[in-house]
Amino acid sequence: MFWNIRGCGHGGRRTQLREFMVKEHIDVVAIQETIKTDFTFRDLLAFDPLQRFEWQWVPSVGHSGGILLGCNKDVCDVLHWDVGVFLLSATIKHRVSRLSWVVVCVYGPADHSRSPAFLLELTTLVGAKRDINLPVVVGGDFNLIRSGADKNNGRIDWTRVSLFNNAIAAAALREAARTGARYTWTNKQMQPVRSVLDRVFFTPEWEALFPMCSLVAETRIGSDHVPLIFSSGEELIRRSPRFYFETAWFEAEGFAQMVVERWGVICAHLGPQRGPAEGWVTAASKLRAYLRGWGAYHGSESKKERARIVEAISLLDLEADCRPFSEAEWAHRYTLEDQVWAPLGKKRDIERMNEAMELIKSSMMKARHGTMAAP
Known part of the structure; x- marks a missing residue:
């Protein structure tokens, strides 16, 4: 999963991330624009309550930037982290197949005077990994477009377009075909600017390993970027989800x-x-x-209503891709989005109770193990 979350400290965003991880059975989480300089144990527990992931991050600078990358320890082992200025990568080994590859999460600079440095850092890393025969997948917010079709207006810097395309060609990367939302970013105005800034690329070695890989752009809720769900195409049969007691049930x-x-x-x-x-x-x-x-x-009716609204938003987005929307139509779309987004903050208050319970259980388990190990 690749997503510019637009602030990982917001309770609603964390709720969304956790729901995506459960719903889509995410094994690698690549988040951009966390706007956090550090992640505490409690921060990570908010979307990884069972502590199944190994995490690494690049701190934000002021009120912008920041990357968070996590890998499911039940599925893969992290062999090496590469921490850069504009990217964070993990070299991982799959526990079953014993194959290794590299996942790179990028966050391109909004200051385009730094774009050449960003692309140089990316192509250098990809080249180094390919030199040692490692398949590579690269995804995130590049803050660059590749053609006129990637923006809904004509204000395009063709020099930057050429710079981006030349870097992709030099690294021998291929872009994953995307289904779902046509544009991945919007400025959320009544007459919005919309662009394709978020992408996933892979090397020929990756495609040889996973020829059935696919990319889906989910409906955008809350953030100004859509979440990208990238699949290897080799999903296993999933067991029933583990039982998880919700402390919020006491309020019923x-x-x-x-x-x-x-x-x-x-x-x-x-x-x-x-x-x-x-x-x-x-x-x-x-x-x-x-x-x-x-x-x-319990709460199934509210879940169904939320799913219905999200589906309505998705249909509106598809229609907006085909014809210009009026300000009233965009206002209607944003109103529906608010109906989905507002309850997420309230849900976060309940999840804080669950986090506290997880901390207590974790402390008790550590104390118990310490007692058992004592001579």
Whole structure:
């Protein structure tokens, strides 16, 4: 996943990121414009509550920039990090296939006087990795366009277009075909400027490994950039998601009483057990299964309504790609976006409670292991 998140400290953005990671089964997260100089354990816990990812970052400068890159430790091992000025890369080895490749996250400068330095840094890194026969995939916000079709108005600097295309050719990179949104960035005005600034490229070696790879531009909500979901085309059959108790359930009316009553029913129908431990494990498993189903149903109406609004926004974006929109039509689109975006901040307050619970559990586990390891 490649996404210019436009501020990783915003609670709603973190909620979005976490939802994308779960929904799309993301194994590599590449975030640009974090606007953070550092990430604490609690910051990372906000979108990685099970601590499954290994993280590295490039700090922001003032109120702009910053890159965050994370790799799923269950899927791959990070062999090496390359931290640059405009990019951050991870050389990883897949745990199953034992193949290695490089993922590069870039954030091109908005100050185009620095664009040559950015492209030189990128082509140098890609060249060095190809020299040692490593497949490379490069993605992120390049802050550059490649043709007149990449912008919805005629104000184009063709010198920068040539500079960008020459760098891509020199590195022997191929752009991934994108489906979904036509433009990846907007200034969100009533008569917006829209451009394709976010892209994914790969080397011939990568394409040979993953010939079925694909790229989808998701509907833009909140940020002025769309999230890009890049798939290798080799998705495995996914197991059922791990049960995760939400502390927000305590706020649901009658939840505590429901759990007490359900526990009583379960215990009354357990039948013969070989001992208290087996009885407890069996009862807890049945309660967990019940709560998993209850949690999926709880709030399902609001989830369906949100999905309906996002679908309406997506259709409006497709229509805007085909014809000019009036200011009233753009205002309607932004109003729908606000209806989706506003609840995300409230949801973040609830997730802070979950983060606190995760911190407590983590501290208890560390203390327990420390006690067990003590002589």
